[in-house]
Amino acid sequence: MWKLSLKVKENLLIRTGLIVIGNRAGLEADLGRNLFGQHIASDVIVKALTGFMNNGNPKKPLVLSFHGTTGTGKNLASQLIVKNIFEKGMDSPFVHFFNSVINFPYASQVETYKSQLQHWIRGNVTNCAHSMFIFDEMDAMHPVIIDGIKPFMEHQYKLDGVSYQKAIFIFLGNAGGEIITQTTLVSWKAGKKREELKLEDVETALSSSVFNYYGESNVVDFFIPFLPLERQHIVQCIMVEMVAMGLQPDHNKACEMADKIVVYIPDDERRISVSGCKRVASRVRHFMQ
Incomplete structure (x- = not known):
């Protein structure tokens, strides 16, 4: 304590x-x-x-x-x-x-x-x-x-x-x-x-x-x-946003979105998210419409 x-x-x-x-x-x-x-x-x-x-x-x-x-x-x-x-x-x-x-x-x-x-x-x-x-x-x-x-x-x-x-x-x-x-x-x-x-x-x-x-x-x-976020962390952020939207979290869907709505570096490895989870919420909502 x-x-x-x-x-x-x-x-x-x-x-x-x-x-x-x-x-x-x-x-x-x-x-x-x-x-x-x-x-x-x-x-x-x-x-x-x-x-x-x-x-x-x-x-x-x-x-x-x-x-x-x-x-x-x-x-x-x-x-x-x-x-x-x-x-x-x-x-x-x-x-x-x-x-x-x-x-x-x-x-x-x-x-x-x-x-x-x-x-x-x-x-x-x-x-x-x-x-x-x-x-x-x-x-x-x-x-x-x-x-x-x-x-x-x-x-x-x-x-x-x-x-x-x-x-x-x-x-x-x-x-x-x-x-x-x-x-x-x-x-x-x-x-x-x-x-x-x-x-x-x-x-x-x-x-x-x-x-x-x-x-x-x-x-x-x-x-x-604060380390740059990787794809796995973006997936976690998307899952959280799904719950916030009142949706059933879907890992496969979250992985699909993580590849479509986020830019990664290096270009040939797609390892690190350029903007982290900064704009994930708004992009998930747009993607789900």
């Missing part, structure tokens, strides 16, 4: 059902059922969250950086984490989601965005020490904004009288996706099974490729690679 060292206010939040004291098995099960083809990411996420939630006095906020090509499950993984910590999931008032393209669109206003975001983080962590902040489209986030939120993620006791040690920050982006894909293909061509790939096989190259996003600051605790 995850055990939280909570103050009176935090106990009240739990009693009112807004924060869940989750457990490792629950998160593992959710990731296993829903996050296809991501054994590395699933393992690191579970261990990172378990270690952090079991620590009654962490030295800094937990900062996770998810990397990989589109459609590999980064958003889904963040949602499953939220589900296992907050009773209301993504609707919880303690979960704050930002899309860099939508929320910070104009370079001419980055100083305003930076100031507003700092105020938002400070206010919400003051209200709930376990607040979670998720930033999507990290590749599009202006360096000024990144620099503005770095202090909240550093090692420190308090910043302007507020402790951020129990907060969680998650960044999602496509940066490093090419390196992750290349590493996966090289491993496959060498005759290794996908499941034999380990974090250390990707981590060094990945952290180097995304260095410019965070600069010299060591705020990120884990750079987590």
